Amino acid sequence: MRCKGLILMLSGVLASLAIGWFAFPAALYRTEAQPMQFNHAVHTGEQNGMTCDMCHEFTENGSFKGIPTIAKCTECHSAAIGSTESEKVLVEQFVTPHKEIPWKVYSRQPDNAYFPHAAHVKRAEIKCEECHGPHGSSSTLPVYQVNRISGYSRDIWGRNISGLPSHPWEGMKMDRCVRCHAERHRDDSCLDCHK
Amino acid sequence: MNITRRELLTFAGGSILGALFTPIPWKLLDDSAIWTQNWSLIPRLPRGPETFTFTGCTLCPGGCAVKARRVNGHPVSLVGVAGHSLSNGILCPMGIAGHHLAYHPLRLRRPFAFTGKGADSPLVPSTLDEIASNLAPMLKDIRSSSSRGTIAVLDQRPGRVLSDLYRKFVSNFPGGIYAVAPGSEDPTLTTLRALCNTTEGxxxxxxxxxxxxxxxxxxxxxxxxxxxxxxxxxxxxxxxxxxxxxxxxxxxxxxxxxxxxxxxxxxxxxxxxxxxxxxxxxxxxxxxxxxxxxxxxxxxxxxxxxxxxxxxxxxxxxxxxxxxxxxxxxxxxxxxxxxxxxxxxxxxxxxxxxxxxxxxxxxxxxxxxxxxxxxAPIPSPGATTSPAVGLAQVPDHSVRLLLIDGAESGHTYPLSLLKRKLTADGGTVVMLSPYLSSRSALADYLVPSPAAFESLEEISTPPGARRSSFALSLPLLKQPDTTVDPATLLAKLAGASGLPSVGAETVESCLRQRTHDIWLSKRGTLATPTGSSQTPVMAMASEEELWKGLSEGGWWVDNMQDKQVNPRLTLLGLMTPDRYDKASAPALDTTGTLKLIPFGWRNATMTASVAPVLSKLFQESHLRSLGGRVHINPSTLAANALSDGAYVKISTHSGNMTAQAVADPSVIPGVIHAIVGPSPNNTASKDRPEAEGILGLCAVRDDGSWRITEATIAKA
Amino acid sequence: MDRQFIPRSVQRSSFARFAAWILPWILLLGLGLYAMYLCLAEGLNQTNMDNRFAFGLWIYLDLTVIALGAGAFFTGFLLYILRREELKAVINSAVVLGLICYSGAVAVLMVDVGQPLRAWFTFWHPNTHSMLTEVTFCLTCYLTVLAIEYVPVVLKNRKLRQIPRFLVFEFELHKVMPVFAGIGTFLSFFHQGSLGGLYGVLVGRPFAFREVLGIWPSTFYLFILSAAAVGPSFVLLTTWLVQKLSGKQLVKPEVLRFLGKVSGWMLIVYVLLKTVDTLYWINHTAPAEGAPAYTFYTSPGFGTWILFAEIILLGLLPAIMLLSKRLRERPAVLVSAAFLACCGIVMNRFVMTIQTLALPTLPFDQMMSYVPSWQEIATFLAIVAYGVVLYSLSFRYMTLFPQERDIRQ
Amino acid sequence: MEQTAQSKSRYGMVIDLDRCTGCGVCMVACAVENNVAPAEQKATERTGVTWLRVYPVSNGEGFPANDTVFIPMTCQQCGNHTPCVSVCPQNAVEVDPSTGIVGQIPQRCLGCRYCMTACPYHARYFDWWDPQWPEGTEVLLNPDVAPRMRGVAEKCNFCHGRLHAARTKAAAAGRKEIAAGDYVPACVESCPSRAIVFGDLADETNEVSRLSHSINTFQFLPKLGTAPKIFYHSAKEWVRKMADRAPLA
Structure with missing residues (x-):
């Protein structure tokens, strides 16, 4: 009798654990397809040898342009290079009609965050990889997932549901910024990074 | 297997305990908090390249220079241009939010016809062609004979190239009148011009x-x-x-x-x-x-x-x-x-x-x-065809078809001033306007015209300026497809009345013509947008150079020597001394008849003429009084047994209305200082014009003035 | 039909009669819940609060209700720590009252804040300097304590006692009850004080601002004292009211007299210190902030009569009535005095919250007025209704007054 | 690793009340710059949001001796015992040690409004409604300032978005310090009478610092000891007396 109660209780605990750690993350995030595939490695690899800042540029006033516009792609891809499926999509759907590619941005911060790339990349000389990981050498795009409640890209929280990153670059939540700033003894105020 | 209630509870207890060791409660707590930070009730911010454009404000004839900050091509904020020699880097509260006006909730988004006149009649959607064909018989009739009344254009902001188009248009009709609205010109200078007996300059x-x-x-x-x-x-x-x-x-x-x-x-x-x-x-x-x-x-x-x-x-x-x-x-x-x-x-x-x-x-x-x-005035393509008359000078009951221009002059006037000019049957009124306003009540047809910063316009010499000047107002916003350029309307009406193509000209072609004339005259200098450098027109290689400079936000200022004034100046003009009596001492007992004086703030005299964000001044603070309020000296209020904030009934010969009284020691006793102005948020009625308000109580005199009206107040 | 749940050997009315009593309150609760829903779904524009009256009816009543609910901690303190065993007769009732007051206050607070989904930020990113942080922490902790204290009352229910494990649990819980009473007392001291500090620290509000004694402003201590003084009075008053409503004698008269005496002693100490505090504030604190104290009492609604009413009429007078043994013996005087004392705290909290905000701070400001909207009132009434319902249920099905059985009706 | 700590500034303002005509440009410019939504239909002067509010104040005399002064009142950026900072239960309010600017983080705010009761200058505003711009106006919002949601407090932060922009510009140019001319709040920039002087009070060569010590310059409620960083100036005696008076006195 006593034993049965304990077993029941434990099975309740186990059921919760299973749901919480496996079913819940699956339900919390919605997978969204990128408009097309993109191979960073082809661009940055030995053959082309492009650096990050050749496409991800700064403007004159120091703001970061982020993902390049279609005009940048057109500079090289005005006609299809090679015969891959994504090359076809690029040229037919975007370059030719001169339409911007509606990329889903893994590292998109909310409107209330102010992140000056200039201060980090130019002044503090932080490498792109420190925050973005080896994205620049990837040959396929990772799966883009969006949190159904908060609307954030999964990469902001980090791929791991526990919030404990398995790679140093994983996760782009505020505590990540705070930690780095603390290490560098920056006099911090909320308004430094919030707008 | 039989599961008892107690067993079920044990299981539930275990799962609750277990859930605490999963991410579920904690992640949900976090995500729901984040959700409140960016839920759909907060608009998303624009992202995109930042650019700057120099342009000019067309909300009133002041024509201040504007530097617009644009994101993704949309104007985000406007500031004055510090080096600008005419406006000195200053913008007024209307101008600083001028880019919001195009999105005003009372914006007209298509042509409308009224089934009847007045504030009660509903708007019926119409089209430009429909309006033109409805008006065609009347236009043709007026062209053949003006016996049953003529056509008139009321220009709210004279001196533009568009004004010349209007004048040309009405000159095709017998007795056609080109009238200018009260307040669109400086009254002292207009009077002085009569005293000087001069038409030049x-x-x-x-x-x-x-x-x-x-x-x-x-x-x-x-x-x-x-x-x-x-x-x-x-x-x-x-x-x-x-x-x-x-x-x-x-x-x-x-x-x-x-x-x-x-x-x-x-x-x-x-x-x-x-x-x-x-x-x-x-x-x-x-x-x-x-x-x-x-x-x-x-x-x-x-x-x-x-x-x-x-x-x-x-x-x-x-x-x-x-x-x-x-x-x-x-x-x-x-x-x-x-x-x-x-x-x-x-x-x-x-x-x-x-x-x-x-x-x-x-x-x-x-x-x-x-x-x-x-x-000297701005060089112009030659003599204009129809003389300009003040609205007050237009003979009463002479206008059968009235065309009201949609430009803002920053001023307003009682509708009764217009009504008395229309033929006895009420005439027909076609009104160009970006917004639905109290004035729309007079219209039979409403034609949506471009809002501020939506079309190419010129900034011509501001009233009272020392020298002639000319600049372009370059559009910052894309004009909705449904708006009608005034020139297009003229072309349609010309077509309907069987005229040769008067309206083939566009505003842009007229502006190019005027630029051409300036270049030909070799007068004046062109300053760059920031005023950093100035080029005499004389030194310009081509007309295109002048146009380019203007298109980039530069402005042209004349350098012609002042003209000689006709020495025979009169002191009284046509006024006879018997028009002036010493005026009996004004009744300073403040219980009887009071003087109702309408007061307006330039550009803020109608609901739709200010951007909704102006609610900061009118509704969300007491900096400016809301339209419809009346400011009265506390002693006058007390003499009439009224108190601050009381609702009062104001009666004049023209009618009565209820307004809220504000005890204001800055107003002279015996006067009702009536605010004619916006209630920036009074957009509840989007499908019919609002009532005219205090101006409807004002008595218009024969000379066209309406400043003082006898009125009484009582508790409402 | 519900006979089996009603404690043995006590008389309770028929279920139909009970239902008739409880139903209107449930309807009122429903209306209040609808008002709460409006505030949560539409935003706080449903209230008549504004930028100048940023705190309104709700904060005022929260402060009042929590002060009245202090009967729970102070009775517990007297019973478990100071071993005044006679208070066993009312401790259950006091605990239920406390639970109602505190949970009600927390519920209203959750409606009162603009973004309740972020309320947990206070625990995650606490600002340790804020009185409100102190209030939040103590309030939640103490609410837990109250819930634990309530559990044995529930478990003593006739039907639930049939489960042996519950009985064991209740017995074990009973043994540690003094510990909880101690924790509760400690927490209560802090949050009652912090609620006082809430206004006392407002350096920008010379009417409320008080000088710091130790690390808290003087209102911190005064709030503890006043709450402790009025808590027993409120228990007294409610017990008397329940006796009247149920038509039964529930406790021995000396229990109420003892509560009155305790209240009286606390009240006299409070009145004394409040007077000293007020005099110091009039002569030093307020003038130093550039606001002579007389200016606070110049407008017609808020004259100096407030000071008189608060300190003399609703402080000193009930204190004397309660301290005099001869007067205390007369039930009418005892109850009236308790009532006056409760009114005193209602008034004091009003002065601290509403008057503070009504008074101008900038030289060109005017007095402010504020009338709560129906949503605010309904939300508050929901808490009252919830309190009546919970108390009625507890009274009917649990043993709130152990002496009831022994007293011959 | 390079130390990026900035030097300590103390931004403040001196407002010349004799120059202020009460036109209201500053209030509109502020709302446009900081994405403050137009009023909700039912909003009043007590429920509206005006980070900067100009109060007309009369000398109380009758006609024609009456005189009016316009007092632009914004967050006074209190430098000492900042009343709103200590009261916030969850650190949504703070004083930036490097600029002296009192910041309010709406995303952290739970909307308890304690800071609003604490502020004697009524400089804090609550979002009683969801912000609503007329249809289509979203594209006209300033990308440098996040719109606030309902149920939080907000207030002037000296156009912090402009400080961000100036810092970005400086960082891109490899500079550590911003150029003073790059950081001017919207009200200062738009004031037709140039009644507001803005700058670093800690920099003694600065005009704002000099003016803050000049004769006839005063602060509101100085006796509270909150050391506001907004100074006012008027040559009119009644204005200074009024500012020094206790309310209702």
Missing amino acids: TLGYDLENTRVILSFGAPLVDGWSTPGRTVQLLQNRNQNGLKLIQVEGVQSRTALQADTWLPIMPGTEAALALAIGGVIVRQNLFPAKIEKTSPDFRTYKTLVSKFEPEDVAAVCGIPSSVISETAHALASNPSVVMSGYDPAGGPLDNATETVIAGLNVLLGNIGRTGGISLH
């Missing part, structure tokens, strides 16, 4: 060199002409030695900033002007030549002799010593006398305007440094 104030300004209620720091000009002159008074004497029955923002404020009983301005004239004449403070050059000097002298300062003091409430001091200040310095120009009260009556303008003649201010100059 444009009059302007040489405020930069004057030392004393006597202003009869002109809102010099609150939206007069190009605000940046007067505000800066007055702020630099300790350097330029300028003195401002403000004559006004309310302590307005200008009166507060004035060196001397003469709190006058409204309606006695003529007496004061004549008393000042009397002191000048009696003490021989005027230039000797005036006696010879002014044919009516003797008449004037006889007239002013009846206006002894002591007597006038009792009438207008200004001590005789102050009247005398004012006369001396005016006579011993370069000075300018100017009047009214209230955006809702309109000009003073003709007789008063004449003696105010006449003071300038008496002082010899015309054509002298620091006085009033006569300069």
